[in-house]
Amino acid sequence: MKKEVVALMNSTKTSSDKTLLVVTGPTGVGKTSLSIALAGHLQTEIVSADARQFYKELNIGTAAPTPGELAKVKHHFVGHLSVHDYYNVSIYEEQALALLEKLFEKHHVVVLTGGSGLYIDAVCHGFDELPPVDAEIRRQVDQVYRQGGLDALRPWLKSVDPEFYLQVDLANPNRIKRAIEVFLTTGKKFSELRTRKVNPRPFGVKTIVMDRPRQELFERINQRVDQMVADGLIEEALTFFGLRHLNALNTVGYKELFDWLAGSCTLVQAIEKIKTNSRRYAKRQITWFKRYPDALWVRPDDVKGILGILEERTSKK
């Protein structure tokens, strides 16, 4: 068991400041059960930073906490949206900060858990305040992309924001479109508006990244997909086939089954593809988390050991 984990756990109990305990890690590593155990011991609540568990209609494919799990610890931002809602990380940042302000009135420590790195960053250091982009502008920019592809987007970006043109990944349409949208909305260059400064927060942040040996993680992911299928993932996906154009349904576990339902592959192939895409997602998450400078990387067993100690202390009291 790691000494750092002990130190971290103690600090969350004794610090006089408010602490946001971030529990993250790749998909399938075991965040849900351990965050519930942690929050239970700390007698606090859980704020979700999982951008797919936000949607109340999605359950099996997103490995959302079960009703039983939700009953153990109060969760926030789990199933608070419909797949029909428009949502983005900016709205989340605002809502999460408002919520945390209230939670910290009652609790010393609050647990933030989930695997959406962008959303974790939104809470921990926030993003530059930019006005929301009008849906009509988005539609227009997207139409140009659809008709002319990157070749139409690049000169456009170069003319409105030559600095960002030099910085951006010119093969990534989403990045280019966003910068153009921001320019059309504000009349200012995205490269000037994006300061990347860290916004001060009225709480401290401790980050735990849960990890496992790669092979073990991938085996868990593969098995979890099979379990999801056994639990009715196909039936769940079936009900969303007509909504597959929605962003919320552009999600691993559903989009592959839509391909099968559309007739472009077999069911066996679709399920294999869910496993592959889940593994790749986990890999991308790990890449993201490697950027966290002060994060504590732990194996789930380490945290389990800590929980055992806490349990002993609690029961002897």
Place this chain on the structure above:
RNA sequence: GGUACCAUAGCUCAGUUGGUAGAGCAACGGACUGAAAAUCCGUGUGUCCCUGGUUCGAUUCCGGGUGGUACCA
């Protein structure tokens, strides 16, 4: 037991008229400030089954093993 065919990357397979090899998938690495389970970028990671022989040189040709597969008994 006999005959034929096969043995090359994690998998399925190409290929080398003899100069130590390359595709797909998987995998690995990375980027990412309002779609983020999204969207992008980069990278072959190899005792060419083992062992003798021929040869300047064998993964390639020849012999013998071993392990598969098919057919005949």
